[in-house]
Amino acid sequence: MESEREKTGIPKKTIYRLSLYHRCLSKLCENGLETVSSSALAKAAGVGASQLRRDISHVGQFGTRGLGYQVEELRIAIREALGREHLQPVILVGAGNLGCALLRYGGFQKEGFEVVGAFDAVPEAVLQKEIGVPLYGPEKLDSFIAQKGVKLAILCVPAENAQEVANDLVLSGIQGILNFSPTVLQVPDKVTVNNVDLALELENVSFFIGKDDEESNA
Amino acid sequence: MESEREKTGIPKKTIYRLSLYHRCLSKLCENGLETVSSSALAKAAGVGASQLRRDISHVGQFGTRGLGYQVEELRIAIREALGREHLQPVILVGAGNLGCALLRYGGFQKEGFEVVGAFDAVPEAVLQKEIGVPLYGPEKLDSFIAQKGVKLAILCVPAENAQEVANDLVLSGIQGILNFSPTVLQVPDKVTVNNVDLALELENVSFFIGKDDEESNA
């Protein structure tokens, strides 16, 4: 039912970790490091060295045996493999609690995304100033997406409206949705959806604590 | 390196989906449905019917062949399997943008969690009123956790402080952390960490769009 990894042959989980490596490499770069071994980088990323090498092998061969990887070279290679060479415009739909927090959150910009517009059913003028991004009503969605050629949307509307809004987004040409609503979105195959389900994630942590109760001895 | 599924024998991914089924069942319940087939429930949850049956079989045998599952019965069984029978107290650390948004976010309460306290390096009194939860400075952390017996924490501090704060949490007895900081936390094995990495998630969506560019024909 689920078939990811279209075209490239790189597994979805690997993609995820490559992003992580990319971030680690950026940090190493800032610190002036020039080379790094698979084990050192793996440790920084919290994965096994073997897995890291396998992941990187999906991108190409960059290491020097006996030495390690060139930090900058590897970073660029990964960035290209991820298709993150250029700034990518994003819109955010649903400027409620979470939506506004995300707008103020600097992490997206830092990783090469630009939130170019926000949309809400009730676009309050006050907000506009606070979030530093143009805020529109739903009627502007379609033309905005077409005009700016936006392909990515962050969806933060209440669960009740999520599917409806998602439909509009897809019709307007959005190809990827980062969905924060606790809803299973129904979209065409060509559209990618990643769900960030906060409550589910908390439930998951909750499950794994207490299980290890009588395992206090390492 | 990663070994989840302690004790219970239920795979981590299945746990995740069980939470999802649980939510879907609650919805069905509200709608007055009494029975549901694996395929119907699977569709609601966005998974394959076969997978759903397999997942549920990890919990027990509840279906009636030729008919389906008793919605309420299954819901309770899953809730118990997940250990979510009782309200679980949670603290939130880092009442910045995201932290505050999460405090106002109703989703956790809805799924049976109670945010009993919030902590921030600079606990502004104004905020206190806005978020509806007691807000303390870091010095109160330890005693609060001990006193209330809290095991779960939501971590929303800046990346720079995340590891340091996590250390404190672990020392104070926290056993599970839902981490929103873009950092790989180093914690003892007995502590469970789930990372919600917003930028990474967006990067991931971004990767999978455009790949399917010339795949518009289904």
Next chain:
DNA sequence: TCGTGTGAAGACGTTCACAGCT
């Protein structure tokens, strides 16, 4: 007949272990 529960097969991801380069 309809739909569950599950052995068996298959797909996928991870880890091992070592050959080979520097």
Next chain:
DNA sequence: AGCTGTGAACGTCTTCACACGA
């Protein structure tokens, strides 16, 4: 000697397909 890159073994999750019960 040190470290990468990778075939092969392994383990895990998913899907198939069908026996069995209602």
